[in-house]
Amino acid sequence: MNTSKKILLLCVPFLLAACGSTPKHRAEVSSKPKQVARSSASQVHITHIDRDQAAQELMLHGMSLIGTPYRYGGSDTATGFDCSGMIQFVYQNALGVSLPRTARDMAAASRRIDPSRLKTGDLVFFNTGGSSKYSHVGLYIGNGEFIHAPSSKGVIRTEKMSNPYFAKRFVGAHTFFN
Template sequence: MHFRPILLTLLLGLSASHAGLAAEQAPEGDVPATPAFQRYTQAAEELVDQAMGHLGIRYRFGGTSPETGLDCSGLVMNVFRNAIGLDLPRTAAEMARMGENIGRKELKPGDLVFFNTMRRAFSHVGIYLGDGQFVHAPSSGGKVRVENMANSYWAARFNGARRLIDDDEPAAAGMVLAR
């Protein structure tokens, strides 16, 4: 099992040299393709940055505007539209039917995380930031904030996660909807 790091280093080295070779061989004026993992990382970074820019915006039931207040799905809609140009459905339950279903251990920044906060599945949504943290618009009287998914309240209500950006397909307008 000691060969894994060496093999990974060799593969990364080969990928880097292959990418450099491809860039050198590209005809003048052509831009070499961006690797899928890099496109994913860029889209995820844009989503996280945009989400963090909404911190402190007041909660408003049914809210879809940062100026007048946001509810959980309004926050997610705004972030995805502004960061990567993707228009999402209005409710958390509708969002939960999109993209690829993923497990808690597979979460990556930019994934949607869902919670049962109203005695019904997928009644609350947030955006995963990494390191067990997510951003969301909590409830009346609250403001958009970051929470830890390990917090007993959220851990008990975790309902699932969806990945809407796909790292295996060419990017279209900065992102691709996962299958």
């Protein structure tokens, strides 16, 4: 075995360890006291992190869940997620922000925005025939796409906003950012 291959083999454990570690900037962000202002109307406003940094963190955390099984009422990686459980998990783990549990309550706690103003990290809501106008929620990731935990096909995946099923059922765009 030549010298360059030996060096590469010696470096592999260190590279793998680095991939599994948390970057220093994330630890600093999550170790800060949560500065989430809540009004008496139970609105959630995220103020403790830069919007662009938050968007990147939310998208990365959401993308890391692709392929995770759907489970009604689910809220963790071990057993799976439903749509609002996935959103709650992503916001908590990416930004340290606690959100309400249901899509309906997330809609009530967020600020409605014009769909043309959607940015990565905002929420998209749908009426998929549930008992509430806001029966399904996804995380907008840009370029007309969102991540969600649908019960059909059983895994977290990305979807186009233009998908006829979702376009017909779209009921609003919301944000927790100012």
